[in-house]
Amino acid sequence: MTSSPPLRLTRTQWLVCGIAALGFAFDIYELLMLPLIIKPALVALGGLGADGLPLLAPGSPAYVQWARALFFIPALAGGVFGLLGGYLTDRLGRRRVLTFSILLYAFSAFASGYATSLGQLLVLRCLVFVGVCVEFVAAVAWLAELFPDRQQREKVLGYTQAFSSFGGFMVGGANVLAATFALSLPAIHGGHEAWRYTLISGVIPALPLILIRPFLPESPVWQRKREAGQLRRPSFLALFAPELRRATIITTLLFAASYGLAFGAIQQLPQILGGSKGHAAMLATAKAAQEKAVQAATATDKPAPTPARLKQIASNATDEAVAKVTIWQETGGLVGRFLLALLAVRILSRRTLFRVFQIPALLFVPLLFWWISGSLANADTLIWIKVGIFVAGLFTVAQFSFWGNYIPLVFPLHLRGTGESFAANIGGRVLGTAAAWLTLSFSAAIPPDPAKIAWVAALVAGGYALVGAILTRWLPEPKPSELEE
Secondary structure, three states, X not given: OOOOOOOOOOHHHHHHHHHHHHHHHHHHHHHHHXXXXXXXXXXXXXXXXXXXXXXXXXXXXXXHHHHHHHHHHHHHHHHHHHHHHHHHHHHHXXXXXXXXXXXXXXXXXXXXXXXXXXXXXXXXXXXXXXXXXXXXXXXXXXXXXXXXXXXXXXXXXXXXXXXXXXXXXXXXXXXXXXXXXXXXXXXXXXXXXXXXXHHHHHHOOHHHHHHHHHHOOOOHHHHHXXXXXXXXXXXXXXXXXXXXXXXXXXXXHHHHHHHHHHHHOHHHHHHHHOOOOOOHHHHHHHHHHHHHHHHHHHHOOOOOOOHHHHHHXXXXXXXXXXXXXXXXXXXXXXXXXXXXXXXHOOOOOHHHHHHHHHHHHHHXXXXXXXXXXXXXXXXXXXXXXXXXXXXXXXXXXXXXXXXXXXXXXXXXHHHHHHHHHHHXXXXXHHHHOHHHHHHHHHOOOOOOOHHHHHHXXXXXXXXXXXXXXXHHHHOOOOOOOOOOO
């Protein structure tokens, strides 16, 4: 039997893929902002005491409390309201919910750059998470139903999700640019803090979307059933019916295990490398930037930089150096996502495909962070940390793409958005990101102890990964047929 020639994408389908790729890229862009900006943002918005020192000194109980809040409360809000978004995706349509979710997180990110208090920043980060959580669910359902051919669907879902890693590249690059040119950019509330410009850059995806939205099609299968009056009403309770209970519970817990690796360990790397007791290479970079500023002032007969100015210069230099390390992680994630996209059409067993990335991550990520905990004092280890975080990103981030390919296959049309939102938001955004709360809570110290953060991260990530590896044996294999209506 001769195989049919590969289907070519139409102009409209290319447009759909472009918008989905943009949405996926800025999903991760928005989420990865926090590890990069949390330290300077907390110090700046926490205010100064009578002695001129920050009230939220890194490692202090108040600092740890706010850091945990900014990591976990937005994730909780995203998970809860993301459930509603998944329900609305099934009720109102994939395209409409996708569009408004992107606009929500883009403009919330822009506004957060102008926050004047920690409360404002927290509320705006919650709105960002809500938009991101809803967008992922709507985009995956939308793409799965616009491309009914199995091979084409697997490729489209795999390669568009790969752009999530470009989002990591972009936010790392944006943070580097913000740190480099902060002093030349327009002042915000009288200052030139790099973290504010990084947050503001999150508005970018809203700009093309406003122009392109009228040309985007709705899911044809969803539209056809709605017009025929055959679209069944979604229900969260239906996810736990006998035929779906196993899929709902296992995908939710495994989604949590994948996210736990990232948030429990990998996303804590900026906290480990930066700060007053961080990696020796980062400390040397900050000191060199301060010395360069003093020398430049002396050479031009200008007043020496004030202590506050020197502190901001050191902070911006550290942020830039840390951002360059995170780019290695995102490079690994990009390779992992493309590798997943290639293997998805070649490995029919979804369990086998998942384990190709899950088992190496279980072994490698905890060992990497345990090693990092004892390597911070040696400046020469930075290159090996970069290589290690590349590999960790490859095995971990590829798992995120797996769920985008897998979940649409195990939930029926009228429950697809609802089921995806439950697994992604309760599993990934709530249970998974709780790993960050665990790592920060059990590693709290004054002053911050990066080595302690690293070995606690190894334990937390290892625990999540081990649970995931055990549960994978019960992961349902989807039917080999085409996407069911």
